[in-house]
Amino acid sequence: xxxxxxxxxxxxxxxxxxxxxxxxxxxxxxxxxxxxxxxxxxxxxxxxxxxxxxxxxxxxxxxxxxxxxxxxxxxxxxxxxxxxxxx
Amino acid sequence: xxxxxxxxxxxxxxxxxxxxxxxxxxxxxxxxxxxxxxxxxxxxxxxxxxxxxxxxxxxxxxxxxxxxxxxxxxxxxxxxxxxxxxxxxxxxxxxxxxxxxxxxxxxxxxxxxxxxxxxxxxxxxxxxxxxxxxxxxxxxxxxxxxxxxxxxxxxxxxxxxxxxxxxxxxxxxxxxxxxxxxxxxxxxxxxxxxxxxxxxxxxxxxxxxxxxxxxxxxxxxxxxxxxxxxxxxxxxxxxxxxxxxxxxxxxxxxxxxxxxxxxxxxxxxxxxxxxxxxxxxxxxxxxxxxxxxxxxxxxxxxxxxxxxxxxxxxxxxxxxxxxxxxxxxxxxxxxxxxxxxxxxxxxxxxxxxxxxxxxxxxxxxxxxxxxxxxxxxxxxxxxxxxxxxxxxxxxxxxxxxxxxxxxxxxxxxxxxxxxxxxxxxxxxxxxxxxxxxxxxxxxxxxxxxxxxxxxxxxxxxxxxxxxxxxxxxxxxxxxxxxxxxxxxxxxxxxxxxxxxxxxxxxxxxxxx
Numbered sequence: 001x002x003x004x005x006x007x008x009x010x011x012x013x014x015x016x017x018x019x020x021x022x023x024x025x026x027x028x029x030x031x032x033x034x035x036x037x038x039x040x041x042x043x044x045x046x047x048x049x050x051x052x053x054x055x056x057x058x059x060x061x062x063x064x065x066x067x068x069x070x071x072x073x074x075x076x077x078x079x080x081x082x083x084x085x086x087x
Numbered sequence: 088x089x090x091x092x093x094x095x096x097x098x099x100x101x102x103x104x105x106x107x108x109x110x111x112x113x114x115x116x117x118x119x120x121x122x123x124x125x126x127x128x129x130x131x132x133x134x135x136x137x138x139x140x141x142x143x144x145x146x147x148x149x150x151x152x153x154x155x156x157x158x159x160x161x162x163x164x165x166x167x168x169x170x171x172x173x174x175x176x177x178x179x180x181x182x183x184x185x186x187x188x189x190x191x192x193x194x195x196x197x198x199x200x201x202x203x204x205x206x207x208x209x210x211x212x213x214x215x216x217x218x219x220x221x222x223x224x225x226x227x228x229x230x231x232x233x234x235x236x237x238x239x240x241x242x243x244x245x246x247x248x249x250x251x252x253x254x255x256x257x258x259x260x261x262x263x264x265x266x267x268x269x270x271x272x273x274x275x276x277x278x279x280x281x282x283x284x285x286x287x288x289x290x291x292x293x294x295x296x297x298x299x300x301x302x303x304x305x306x307x308x309x310x311x312x313x314x315x316x317x318x319x320x321x322x323x324x325x326x327x328x329x330x331x332x333x334x335x336x337x338x339x340x341x342x343x344x345x346x347x348x349x350x351x352x353x354x355x356x357x358x359x360x361x362x363x364x365x366x367x368x369x370x371x372x373x374x375x376x377x378x379x380x381x382x383x384x385x386x387x388x389x390x391x392x393x394x395x396x397x398x399x400x401x402x403x404x405x406x407x408x409x410x411x412x413x414x415x416x417x418x419x420x421x422x423x424x425x426x427x428x429x430x431x432x433x434x435x436x437x438x439x440x441x442x443x444x445x446x447x448x449x450x451x452x453x454x455x456x457x458x459x460x461x462x463x464x465x466x467x468x469x470x471x472x473x474x475x476x477x478x479x480x481x482x483x484x485x486x487x488x489x490x491x492x493x494x495x496x497x498x499x500x501x502x503x504x505x506x507x508x509x510x511x512x513x514x515x516x517x518x519x520x521x522x523x524x525x526x527x528x529x530x531x532x533x534x535x536x537x538x539x540x541x542x543x544x545x546x547x548x549x550x551x552x553x554x555x556x557x558x559x560x561x562x563x564x565x566x567x568x569x570x571x572x573x574x575x576x577x578x579x580x581x582x583x584x585x586x587x588x589x590x591x592x593x594x595x596x597x598x599x
Contacts, residue, residue: 042558
């Protein structure tokens with residue numbers, strides 16, 4: 001399972017930029033098709049919101065590829081004992 | 088965290104937390120449910136579509152600011168405690184809702200009106216962003232670990248019940264303002280829409296009174312007495328890989344899919360029935376009301392089950408069922424209201440034409456309403472509004488045409504059954520999510536850590552579902568159910584990630 005987790009990470013890393021590209025292309029074509037402030041606001045909101053999420057998705061893929069999800073905390077006591085290490 | 092926490096007084100905790108959260112959801116939903124009425128009141132009427140889109144954008148803004156509310160109030164909740172933070176969110180929500188009901192309309196104060204509405208809507212979004220995480224954390228920290236799903240499920244019902252109450256209050260107000268129904272609806276559209284906003288203040292005052300009497304969560308109080316609370320919850324939540332990886336997993340492996348399933352089942356379904364199937368205003372809402380009433384107990388059923396078999400597979404199953412059946416179920420909704428194969432009773436056809444002179448001109452506004460009856464009991468009213476110009480040769484280029492269908496009893500209950508199934512999926516993905524999120528993060532940064540993925544998943548991915556789905560139907564006009572592409576893709580991705588990466592934790596003392 002850990003191997004699948006790691007290699008799937010590659011897929012998420014690729015999907016992130018693809019999603020951004022698709023979003024930008026659709027926004028561009030829709031704004032050209034229906035010029036106007038409404039369309040600009042609408043797509044502006046979509047890009048502003050989904051762009052950082054796509055970056056987060058790439059980061060998620062990177063963590064998966066590095067094996068950070070190979071072992072997750074088993075119970076609540078592990079969580080409360082947790083000492084976070086800086087990035 | 089042990090299973091030894093006493094359940095004594097837990098119902099008081101659940102009652103007080105749930106009531107406040109319920110009111111917050113009610114406040115938040117009345118705005119969305121009255122989008123068209125609000126558009127007419129606060130946005131320039133020159134272009135009705137633009138007005139509606141503006142309101143929807145405001146609606147979306149309400150959802151987009153939710154993650155920021157999660158950060159602001161989550162941090163506060165981890166720094167000063169759960170109790171005072173979710174008291175603050177309740178006050179903010181109640182006041183902004185009340186004030187929306189007080190703002191003069193666009194005709195009275197011009198552009199200040201939509202600006203004020205937008206600002207108050209943003210405050211509502213911020214407050215909601217802080218409320219849910221606080222309530223879920225507060226209840227979970229009072230509950231024994233082996234029954235956390237069950238006890239937090241009561242908080243989970245509040246979002247759906249808030250919608251239920253908002254729809255109920257709107258329908259009642261719409262019909263009780265005058266003995267003549269047409270006049271009552273006209274009054275509602277004119278000023279009666281303010282009532283649901285104004286009565287919120289009474290509910291909020293009651294809830295604040297109850298919440299003031301509550302004590303701090305025992306886990307948080309213990310941390311505080313030991314001096315172990317977080318100094319910088321934002322840094323600890325998102326600046327450290329150990330926790331950030333769990334935040335990302337919660338978002339992409341659970342809340343993202345849960346959000347789209349929730350909003351498709353409850354909001355897009357109602358919008359689809361009203362705007363695509365063209366079922367009339369009251370019926371499209373009462374269908375949802377019945378479905379919610381029948382499905383709500385399943386939040387408790389599935390959350391309780393998740394205490395026994397784990398949260399993961401119940402949520403994954405909900406997403407899988409949604410992905411596999413959405414196209415079929417929405418096609419059925421469309422077919423139920425389709426008039427294509429129905430037999431018309433031509434003798435009963437009614438055509439009613441009314442005209443009204445447009446102020447300061449010689450032109451008249453012409454309204455032609457054609458009511459068609461069908462053998463199976465369905466009726467359809469097609470209303471065409473155009474301008475009859477006094478200048479010869481001048482014609483309305485594009486008359487406004489609206490269609491409203493009243494479906495028969497059998498079709499009505501078929502629609503209720505389909506929406507019930509859609510909400511059943513919601514109960515599977517949403518019922519266990521509070522317990523799931525609470526268990527993913529440590530007490531000292533729990534409020535901050537769980538609030539962000541919850542509100543990005545629900546606010547951004549979920550909240551934008553009706554908007555993006557409607558947008559897709561305007562891009563691909565020949566496919567009535569193309570809007571489902573968005574929730575299906577998101578839920579599929581989330582389901583795969585959840586199945587691969589999330590562990591299915593089951594507390595060994597679950598039956599103790």
